[in-house]
Amino acid sequence: MKQRLFTPGPTPVPEETLLELAKPVFYHRSPEFKQILSEVVADLQYVYCTRNPVVPLTCSGTGGMEAALTCTVPTGGKVICLISGRWGERWRNICKAFGFNCISVEVPYGQAVAPAQLAEALKQHPDAVAVCATLCETATGVGNDIAGFGKLVASTPALLIVDAISGLGAMECRCDDWQVDICVSGSQKALMMPPGLAFVSVSDKAAKVMAANPAKVFYLDLKKALAKLKESDTPWTPANTLIRAMRQSLKILRAEGIETIWARHARMAEAARAGMQALGLELFAERPAAGLTVAHVPAGLDASTLLKKLEKQYGLKLAGGQDTLKGKIIRLSHMGHVDQFDVLAALAGLELVLLEMGHPVEPGAAVAAAQRVFAQAVAPVPVASA
Numbered sequence: 001m002k003q004r005l006f007t008p009g010p011t012p013v014p015e016e017t018l019l020e021l022a023k024p025v026f027y028h029r030s031p032e033f034k035q036i037l038s039e040v041v042a043d044l045q046y047v048y049c050t051r052n053p054v055v056p057l058t059c060s061g062t063g064g065m066e067a068a069l070t071c072t073v074p075t076g077g078k079v080i081c082l083i084s085g086r087w088g089e090r091w092r093n094i095c096k097a098f099g100f101n102c103i104s105v106e107v108p109y110g111q112a113v114a115p116a117q118l119a120e121a122l123k124q125h126p127d128a129v130a131v132c133a134t135l136c137e138t139a140t141g142v143g144n145d146i147a148g149f150g151k152l153v154a155s156t157p158a159l160l161i162v163d164a165i166s167g168l169g170a171m172e173c174r175c176d177d178w179q180v181d182i183c184v185s186g187s188q189k190a191l192m193m194p195p196g197l198a199f200v201s202v203s204d205k206a207a208k209v210m211a212a213n214p215a216k217v218f219y220l221d222l223k224k225a226l227a228k229l230k231e232s233d234t235p236w237t238p239a240n241t242l243i244r245a246m247r248q249s250l251k252i253l254r255a256e257g258i259e260t261i262w263a264r265h266a267r268m269a270e271a272a273r274a275g276m277q278a279l280g281l282e283l284f285a286e287r288p289a290a291g292l293t294v295a296h297v298p299a300g301l302d303a304s305t306l307l308k309k310l311e312k313q314y315g316l317k318l319a320g321g322q323d324t325l326k327g328k329i330i331r332l333s334h335m336g337h338v339d340q341f342d343v344l345a346a347l348a349g350l351e352l353v354l355l356e357m358g359h360p361v362e363p364g365a366a367v368a369a370a371q372r373v374f375a376q377a378v379a380p381v382p383v384a385s386a
């Protein structure tokens with residue numbers, strides 16, 4: 001059976017990139033690797049919409065989040081965490097682990113943090129060293145207003161640190177225009193790579209804060225990594241095989257063009273929402289992100305049976321909810337190496353399984369609703385008269 005991966009990380013990887021991973025291992029202190037690393041950094045800057053250096057780290061996304069905080073915040077330092085789900089909670093958990101003073105600004109699952117809430121928090125806590133936000137809250141499918149946060153944080157001494165791990169490469173994220181100081185991403189979401197790498201951009205403002213901060217870090221020391229990056233080098237043995245493969249995925253991203261990529265994801269998200277609504281499923285996110293679509297599981301249906309049937313009978317691997325959302329939602333990821341026909345396939349499978357489980361569904365309803373969205377992007381070709 002053909003397997004299709006619709007989990008919000010890991011995501012499908014293009015064949016050209018998989019082939020790079022099959023090549024022989026090579027030495028990393030070499031002109032060849034320096035060349036690869038410099039290309040990767042330049043293409044990451046393109047994807048990040050930034051002139052700031054982007055540091056590759058050998059770890060998953062969370063390692064990048066930990067590096068961002070530990071390198072900039074002193075022991076006991078105050079951090080405002082904007083929390084709209086499990087990934088926002090991860091910022092708070094990192095603060096706890098390192099003894100930072102976390103000020104939580106929370107909204108119920110399914111909602112986005114309003115910039116006005118941040119404005120209020122900044123007024124109450126002018127001594128905050130950092131503000132941590134999440135571009136795409138992968139647990140709920142919500143997209144947060146990073147541009148709105150950036151306007152507020154830029155005029156304060158605080159740094160804006162953004163977890164864009166599942167958002168970058170799927171939805172608009174303009175690091176420089178939006179005044180993001182540190183932007184963290186990971187390889188296995190919209191960047192079309194297997195897990196194993198994190199990427200961290202560092203603004204001048206953030207670099208100055210780091211230079212003055214006696215950080216208690218060793219392996220994830222961004223200061224050290226930035227110094228080495230100036231010579232296209234890394235402090236430790238990098239996952240050079242992954243970085244070489246990353247060059248290929250970035251070439252594919254660059255060839256499509258970042259704004260085209262954002263538009264493709266926005267269209268797939270709109271189609272997925274239309275399809276799910278046509279099946280009578282209630283959407284979960286008030287301010288939906290572009291990389292995944294999250295819906296409530298209809299009352300009376302068992303979410304794990306639904307997901308198991310999709311996988312076992314049709315090879316469609318979607319994700320359920322995590323923690324308190326387990327059994328309550330399904331999550332359809334359409335980020336990265338995914339196209340409109342993958343979205344139609346997922347919706348078609350969902351129709352069949354819902355029918356089988358006794359949920360009233362008109363066969364083809366979801367597919368038709370999604371296809372109507374895709375049809376809007378088709379410009380009719382004028383027929384030449386004879």
Ligand SMILES: *Cc1c(COP(=O)(O)O)cnc(C)c1O
Pocket residue numbers: 008009060061062063087134136137138163164165166186189
């Ligand atoms: C996947 C994800 C992470 C980090 O996950 P890792 O398992 O450490 O790569 C962090 N934040 C968001 C929003 C994510 O989607």
